[in-house]
Amino acid sequence: MNVERFCIKPGSRLDWKDHDPDATPGCKSKAAAAKPLLANLERLLELQEQLFAQSERALLIVLQGMDTSGKDGVIEHVMGAFNPQGVKITSFKVPTPEELTHDFLWRVHKATPGRGMVGIFNRSHYEDVLVVRVAGLAPKAVWSTRYAHINAFEKLLADSGVAIVKIFLHISPEEQAERLTARRDTPEKQWKFSPGDLKVRTQWSAYMKAYQDALERCSTGWAPWYVVPSNKKWYRNLAISEILVDTMSRLGLAYPPPVEGIASYEIPPAG
């Protein structure tokens, strides 16, 4: 699978018409996706062990998408392949009073992965140019400065060894309607049903415009944005696993050299 097709080329425009959330390029069916997905998940675990052992680089995965787009599902079914000890997941919710006394990147910076670690952001600093903009939580004079702040912040991370991959889970409003209905009507899913999501749904086009601006302005060479067709969960999982393998394969990962003279260490008797 060629993952470049999902990448928003730095400096290019994004037209949602070019992105079909139902598309499954490179894989025809759920059945055909099973084997390559499994192979990717095994490869991700190997790459993560080298990332951890080497402890020179880090990986930051940013997940964004409309409600029900599958952020939680991707974390469970794709990132679930990683050794959990090397993963740090942060779900960004409504900022706390303390967080609001700081700049918008303060809480985000604290959550970034250290060397050797995989960090996953379930929502992120991008909410500060998405919900903040659409819901009018800050004036344009404030949120419009943030794209540049985000790019500079992500460059700081990249220069410090953090590989950044940002993924937009792209679903259609029709698919969302089905998923919200399932949440409303299925007993084991009802705990996820939030009436607040319905209000957000009525602002769909405003969000798509806000996403367009964010992805156009913040897809950079050091922190690219990918738009992944996500109406079909099996395709979404496969495509994201491919993007992650592709990203991690280019990090120069390897096991570090062992301690000097390792072969000469005798295992002593237990005392």
Place this chain on the structure above:
Amino acid sequence: MNVERFCIKPGSRLDWKDHDPDATPGCKSKAAAAKPLLANLERLLELQEQLFAQSERALLIVLQGMDTSGKDGVIEHVMGAFNPQGVKITSFKVPTPEELTHDFLWRVHKATPGRGMVGIFNRSHYEDVLVVRVAGLAPKAVWSTRYAHINAFEKLLADSGVAIVKIFLHISPEEQAERLTARRDTPEKQWKFSPGDLKVRTQWSAYMKAYQDALERCSTGWAPWYVVPSNKKWYRNLAISEILVDTMSRLGLAYPPPVEGIASYEIPPAG
């Protein structure tokens, strides 16, 4: 499998002679363990979803054991079954200068799981009555007061809804010798080889005495210790999955009631 056999009954003595690290009670072979292990892992994921959805209880899993006993392996192969978003893993290393300016439970308290979460301690506050005692990092007058502090601290957590399960991964010195040798001689494992582990190995009986005291004094009704035979990795994984299913099954977990009048919410058209 009857997991009670692994539990150190509160107030009872522990004689290491009663615990064979090679034992596999209730399961004869690796092949026979595969199916019940898989069933347990699936059950753990269900229970965790209810824990998360309900958000009234938390689960704290404390893992202790000698070097190479399999703490990392258990986290990967058993706790790996959990949805990573609901898991918080903390590896306790040598305390930082800032941590050392506080009491020994300060850094531990910060790492405890909130409601709905599974917390995993890879090593823990027990190191403060183990390595600290054996390596003489604090005088007896200091470490000997800590058993009572630990019990009071764990009672505080339990009274706040945290279910605590503490697991000692029990291996023999012979098994450790094999595993250290494998780390020394296998290229992909050499990054885990630490000469410092060899010194600790020469203090084996001092550690077993320190573990004995800790497990006898701190296995309580609200935070029991389990000694799990761990020479065979497949048995260790199966036994621990059983202990976790047993613990979580007794927490009264269930999905919370949905928002009032959920059926009457209409899914609006996307705006």
